[in-house]
Amino acid sequence: MHELDSLVTILLHHFGVMLPDYMVMLLFVMVGTLVIFWVGTRRLSVDKPGIFQQVLELLTETVGKFLDDIIGHDGRKFMAPIGTFAVLILISNLMGLVPGLMPPTGNIIVTISLALCSFVTYNFLGIRAQGFSYIKHFMGPVLVLTPLFFPIEIISHLARPLSLSIRLFGNIFGDHQVSNVFVHLVPFAIPVPFILLGLLVAFIQTLVFSLLSMIYIAEAVEHH
């Protein structure tokens, strides 16, 4: 099965810029998000909020509510990493529904790097919150069982970025392939349900990735 390139990548290849497709699309998402947010947040007002400001407030409030629910009363400290994951992954996923663009999260390299970011973040936050006693998370309930628990815990912690990355990649890639196949089979009306399904998957996978990152952070920073 051949990989299709997005229109932006094809355009860049014409100008002699030979970057792989996922990198171009990820840069596209990053630059686009920065520009949109910069332009959108220049005129914030309390009295007369514009549409974009309301959308942003909805997003922030949703992420904040989840953080309060899962991490606890000081959960909003972690708004920056989780919000970044949510915005980046949501926009990347939705990019798959635009004709001519490819979702950058449909590439395993991008999702592995996102999952590694999540992994490093929660370990760093755990160590910062607890210092050396963070290692107690890996030692099981009693000291006698430590040799038994330690390898199991290490393996289960290492499986987290793996499962995070493969889940995101598989969902987006698989969904993109399915709608691709149906568009090629019947290019009229039949692919619409699959595109709606793709919209649903884009939102749910964003939710799942950010939710799991939150749960990992909550587990790492809580005191034993």
Place this chain on the structure above:
Amino acid sequence: MKKKAFMVLLGSLMLMMAAPVFAAEGGAVSTGLGKEALGMLAAGFSMAFASAICGIAQGKAISAACEGVARNPGIADKLQLFLILGLAFIESLALYTLVIIFVKM
């Protein structure tokens, strides 16, 4: 009921075994199935098994969640969170199969 299922299983197994015989019918030499064809067969069957059993598991999870909400509608919001998480975990098992298929093809 069990006997019937066993018969169906046996029948489908025998049909699978019979495939090389169909292939050998036309040509003079029996070539059997090539390596790529076998790979494609395996890919299709493994994805079918994975998604079927994953579907059963997700159905069980959703039915349990629906029962819970029917008994106590107040916990619907909280339950939804756990349901989505659980469904994501179950679904990722099928996705591992998909990834393995794409790696091996």
